Every structure is written in C-alpha cells, then in structure tokens.
Amino acid sequence: MSKMRKKLLFIINPISGGKNKRNFEQQAKHYLNHELFDAQYRFTERPNHGAELAEEAVNGNYDVVVAVGGDGTVNEIAKALVNTSVVLGIVPEGSGNGLATFLEIPSGVKEAIAILNRFQIKAIDSGVLNGHSFFNMAGIGFDAVISNRFDKESIRGPYGYMKTVFSEITSYKSQVYDFIIDGKKFKREAFMISLANSSQYGNNAHVSPKASVSDGLLDVCIVKPFPLYLFPKMLFHLFNKTADKSEYIDIIRGKEIFIKRAVEGDVHVDGQPILLGKDLEITVHPKSLQVIY
The missing domain is CATH 3.40.50.10330 (Probable inorganic polyphosphate/atp-NAD kinase; domain 1)
Incomplete structure (x- = not known):
C-alpha cells in the first residue's frame, strides 16, 4: 500500500x-x-x-x-x-x-x-446555535415545526416535505421575537426565521440568494406573516432566487446574533429538530471546516 x-x-x-x-x-x-x-x-x-x-x-x-x-x-x-x-x-x-x-x-x-x-478543497464557515453546530441552515418558527413533523414522516423527499408543509401551514401562528444582531436591537413579528450559511434549504429553494458559506457571516432571514393566498408567490420567490425581493422577507447579516422569544419551542439545525428555550444565541465560526467541492 x-x-x-x-x-x-x-x-x-x-x-x-x-x-x-x-x-x-x-x-x-x-x-x-x-x-x-x-x-x-x-x-x-x-x-x-x-x-x-x-x-x-x-x-x-x-x-x-x-x-x-x-x-x-x-x-x-x-x-x-x-x-x-x-x-x-x-x-x-x-x-x-x-x-x-x-x-x-x-x-x-x-x-x-x-x-x-x-x-478540490475549500474552507467554509460553520454556525453554532446554543451549542449545536450547523453548516447549511438553522431555523426557528414554522420551518422548525415542519422539520420536527417531517422527521417523524415515513414519506421522505420533496413530496413528503411539502405534504408536511401543507398539513401545518393553515394552523401555525406567527410569534414576536426580540433580536440583537451585532449590537443592534429590534423587534419583529415573524412566521419563521432562517439562519442561512448557504443560500438554500435544499432542492434549490433559496431563502437568501446572496448568502455565502465563506464570508464569515450568517444571513438572518426573517419571513414576516403573509396572507395564505400568497403562499404560491412565496414559493416562486424561493425557487426563482428572488426571496430577497419579497416585501415579506427581511435579510440582515451578522456575526453575533441573539434572539429572544416568548416561549420555548422547536428549532432545527440542518433539518434536525431540537427543543430549545426562550433565549437563542447564534455565532459564526469562519473557515472552520474543510470541504471537497
């Protein structure tokens, strides 16, 4: 050898x-x-x-x-x-x-x-949410609830995921969150919050089209409550790489992110559901993982 x-x-x-x-x-x-x-x-x-x-x-x-x-x-x-x-x-x-x-x-x-x-190797960033590492995407709110439900589904793949989305979307209630992003404070009502290291959830659904895995930043994508009849339009934005153009999506980049919510609940890290408390602390670790691409 x-x-x-x-x-x-x-x-x-x-x-x-x-x-x-x-x-x-x-x-x-x-x-x-x-x-x-x-x-x-x-x-x-x-x-x-x-x-x-x-x-x-x-x-x-x-x-x-x-x-x-x-x-x-x-x-x-x-x-x-x-x-x-x-x-x-x-x-x-x-x-x-x-x-x-x-x-x-x-x-x-x-x-x-x-x-x-x-x-061919490149160094990419990783994120950490209350001690849990993620490399693609972490999520709070509706996205996390879906990850929890989907984790228990027997039907996998995009069809199983969308089946879970449609079964939950009519009953899910948005929440109010307090944010501190790199020292700046603000409050938002959000349907869900995606912490994006890459631009997409998967299957080419891009929530933050300009996100980069090697810029030393995470994109905090705040999806505001939207009328249910606009759900097809929201999906169009995701799959057309125009989510940043939607009036219902705010994207704020940062290195140190604190999010406070009224109650504990689901979050996900790279689609894996976990239950966490009211206070969420997210940091980015630049170029901490070597990847073949």
Whole structure:
C-alpha cells in the first residue's frame, strides 16, 4: 500500500432520503480513484452514530470523511471535523441536500465521486446555535415545526416535505421575537426565521440568494406573516432566487446574533429538530471546516 494514498472513510446513512444504499460500496469502489484513496466503509446504525464514527476517524488519522446522506448526515459528521485537518466529502443522498447543492456537488454516486477524485478543497464557515453546530441552515418558527413533523414522516423527499408543509401551514401562528444582531436591537413579528450559511434549504429553494458559506457571516432571514393566498408567490420567490425581493422577507447579516422569544419551542439545525428555550444565541465560526467541492 502506498503511503501517499489518503485514508478515506465513507459514513453511509442507510435510511436517508428513502434511498436504498445496499450497493453503495460496490458502486463507490468502481468509481473511486484507488491511487489517491485508501477507502473504508461504515453504515450508521442509530442517531448520532455518524458523529461517533467521524470522531473515531479523526482519532484514527484519517484524511477524509465522506458523508453519504442528506443534510442531517452531513451535520452529524461535519460537527466532529470542525477545526481539525480532516476534510469533509459529500455524496448527496438525502431529501434536500442543501449544502451539497449549494457547493454544486451533483447527485448520483458516479458524479459525486468524480468530485471526490478531483480533490478540490475549500474552507467554509460553520454556525453554532446554543451549542449545536450547523453548516447549511438553522431555523426557528414554522420551518422548525415542519422539520420536527417531517422527521417523524415515513414519506421522505420533496413530496413528503411539502405534504408536511401543507398539513401545518393553515394552523401555525406567527410569534414576536426580540433580536440583537451585532449590537443592534429590534423587534419583529415573524412566521419563521432562517439562519442561512448557504443560500438554500435544499432542492434549490433559496431563502437568501446572496448568502455565502465563506464570508464569515450568517444571513438572518426573517419571513414576516403573509396572507395564505400568497403562499404560491412565496414559493416562486424561493425557487426563482428572488426571496430577497419579497416585501415579506427581511435579510440582515451578522456575526453575533441573539434572539429572544416568548416561549420555548422547536428549532432545527440542518433539518434536525431540537427543543430549545426562550433565549437563542447564534455565532459564526469562519473557515472552520474543510470541504471537497
């Protein structure tokens, strides 16, 4: 075995995106550049197992860890790689694949592994919400409620997500939030708040079209209450990359963000729902993760 080959670990989420991955190892071995990589393969078996396997890879002097799954799988693995020399790779196999899509990593095993073989690396920012890391998007309000419901759904993919949205949108009530963004205070009523590191949720739905994963800032996207009959127009803005033009969306960039709400409730980090209290503190960690793109 050549000492020049990079130690690579594929961490595969077998249930992400509702996609069968039993043949993934066979496919990957066919397309991977074995002169560049010495690869191993592990499947996750329970929640947060990806983080455990990634930590083992860091301690085992691996050079690259590849997340095979969606944004939740990427989140589990990436949080173990922050501020280390270990590089993250992504084979997008989830429902939304927001970070991978933003980084222009194509779906399809052959195409995604071609990106790994190219081994082009950039450093990206990460966000932290009350101690929970995120790399693509965190959310408060309606977005977080949907993430919680969708996490329990048996139907995955964009159809399952939109089914959940339509089942909840008529009954959801907006809330009033107090903000401090880089020292500036203000109050807003919001239907939802997205904390955007990249521009999009996934599936090319862009809530903050000018967001960058490497500018040292997070985009605080405040979606104000809107008449339900305008929901199709709001979707048009998202998929047409014009959300920043909507009168119902304010985007404020910042490094240190504090949000106070009246009651505890759901938030999400990269689509993974968690229950947090009234006070939310969000910070950005510039160029803290190395990613193949």
